[in-house]
Amino acid sequence: MPVDISIQYSPEEYKLNAKLLTRRAVGLLKECRVQDHSLSILLVNDKEISWLNEHYRGKKGPTNVLSFPFADGGDESLLQLPVNELGDIIISLDTAWREARELNTSFHQRLTWLMTHGFLHLIGYDHERSEKEAEKMYDREKELLDILKKSRSNQMTQLAINVDHVATIRQARGINEPDPVAAAAICELAGAKGIVVHLREDRRHMQDRDIWLLKETVKTKLNLEMGAAKEIIKIALDLKPDMVTLVPEKRAELTTEGGLNVSGQKKKLAKTIAKMTQAGIPVSLFIDPEPKQIKASHQIGASFVEIHTGRYCDAPDEKTKGKEFQLIADSAEEAYQMGLRVNAGHGLDYLTTGPIAALDTIEELSIGHSIISRAVFCGLDLAVRDMLAIIEQNGRLY
Ligand code: PXP
Numbered sequence: 001m002p003v004d005i006s007i008q009y010s011p012e013e014y015k016l017n018a019k020l021l022t023r024r025a026v027g028l029l030k031e032c033r034v035q036d037h038s039l040s041i042l043l044v045n046d047k048e049i050s051w052l053n054e055h056y057r058g059k060k061g062p063t064n065v066l067s068f069p070f071a072d073g074g075d076e077s078l079l080q081l082p083v084n085e086l087g088d089i090i091i092s093l094d095t096a097w098r099e100a101r102e103l104n105t106s107f108h109q110r111l112t113w114l115m116t117h118g119f120l121h122l123i124g125y126d127h128e129r130s131e132k133e134a135e136k137m138y139d140r141e142k143e144l145l146d147i148l149k150k151s152r153s154n155q156m157t158q159l160a161i162n163v164d165h166v167a168t169i170r171q172a173r174g175i176n177e178p179d180p181v182a183a184a185a186i187c188e189l190a191g192a193k194g195i196v197v198h199l200r201e202d203r204r205h206m207q208d209r210d211i212w213l214l215k216e217t218v219k220t221k222l223n224l225e226m227g228a229a230k231e232i233i234k235i236a237l238d239l240k241p242d243m244v245t246l247v248p249e250k251r252a253e254l255t256t257e258g259g260l261n262v263s264g265q266k267k268k269l270a271k272t273i274a275k276m277t278q279a280g281i282p283v284s285l286f287i288d289p290e291p292k293q294i295k296a297s298h299q300i301g302a303s304f305v306e307i308h309t310g311r312y313c314d315a316p317d318e319k320t321k322g323k324e325f326q327l328i329a330d331s332a333e334e335a336y337q338m339g340l341r342v343n344a345g346h347g348l349d350y351l352t353t354g355p356i357a358a359l360d361t362i363e364e365l366s367i368g369h370s371i372i373s374r375a376v377f378c379g380l381d382l383a384v385r386d387m388l389a390i391i392e393q394n395g396r397l398y
Pocket of ligand 1: 245286
């Protein structure tokens with residue numbers, strides 16, 4: 001591996017950041033044409049970086065990043081190195097957190113900036129040498145960060161809106177308003193990139209009329225959520241939505257409760273996937289963030305997985321939330337590495353969406369309840385735009 005990352009501190013919590021940084025560091029090596037070289041990155045805490053700062057630079061207190069190049073004296077000296085090792089970058093996660101908050105940026109963004117800064121020192125740039133050198137380094141830094149930003153695995157997380165909840169209100173009265181078809185049009189006008197509807201066997205919210213009208217009117221992408229039941233499969237094959245998401249469906253549940261047990265029903269699901277694929281409809285499987293479900297989804301030919309975010313959203317305390325987030329992040333990374341396309345959703349709201357939108361392995365978020373709830377008070381257009389702003393702010397990942 002050209003990039004060796006070790007975390008000296010809270011390794012579990014920061015495993016994902018390490019994976020993302022590895023990907024970005026490989027990008028930097030390529031961009032600077034030193035891909036035959038390697039480097040090592042050490043993620044430490046303030047105490048450890050303070051010791052290094054004092055020991056090697058005679059400076060007291062913590063700093064954000066330290067670089068220890070193998071070669072000194074610019075690009076050319078790299079070529080004369082006996083080993084293809086650029087050196088070490090040491091980043092304090094504590095300071096990175098603090099700076100991210102102070103600068104109102106995401107933790108990933110700050111880490112990526114610090115790594116890029118440290119990397120430039122390794123390949124001979126030094127802003128402390130002179131004003132001219134500082135300008136040269138900052139220009140290159142900006143250039144590289146722009147390149148990394150563009151090479152994000154997804155340009156920007158997309159928002160798909162589930163309008164079932166509008167139909168639920170309509171069905172409560174048994175009349176013809178509010179209309180989920182009109183709601184879908186407003187969501188699209190406000191910037192949503194997809195519309196999601198769940199046609200349940202008991203037709204408790206979306207009706208057949210709704211999905212056929214939506215097929216005609218949706219301009220972005222229509223994602224039909226469905227259980228793998230015979231009747232619904234037939235409707236999906238006739239309707240030909242832009243994609244289907246297979247979910248477990250129980251009659252008594254208020255909403256989809258858990259992910260699909262893909263590993264336990266591979267044969268049945270593979271058959272449904274094959275039918276959809278033949279009709280040119282990509283299939284996503286709604287799964288809990290578990291390695292065995294990801295592996296099974298990949299084996300039976302799903303195009304996408306949608307990772308269930310419910311346990312993360314409903315976590316009773318911050319510690320559990322952190323753990324659940326890590327499971328989602330790791331599962332998304334694993335699925336992405338396998339070549340699956342990755343969506344996520346369920347229970348996301350205006351507080352929980354940000355960190356999920358920052359995961360660059362996730363293409364699309366499927367959100368319904370929180371947006372429709374907010375719309376009751378401030379209107380659907382604003383509710384969609386507020387959610388988009390959160391996604392955009394957190395998705396600006398270098
Ligand atoms: N994804 C799936 C598979 C779902 O079943 C639902 C709920 O209908 C959602 C996403 C959206 O969840 P919420 O309405 O809680 O945002």
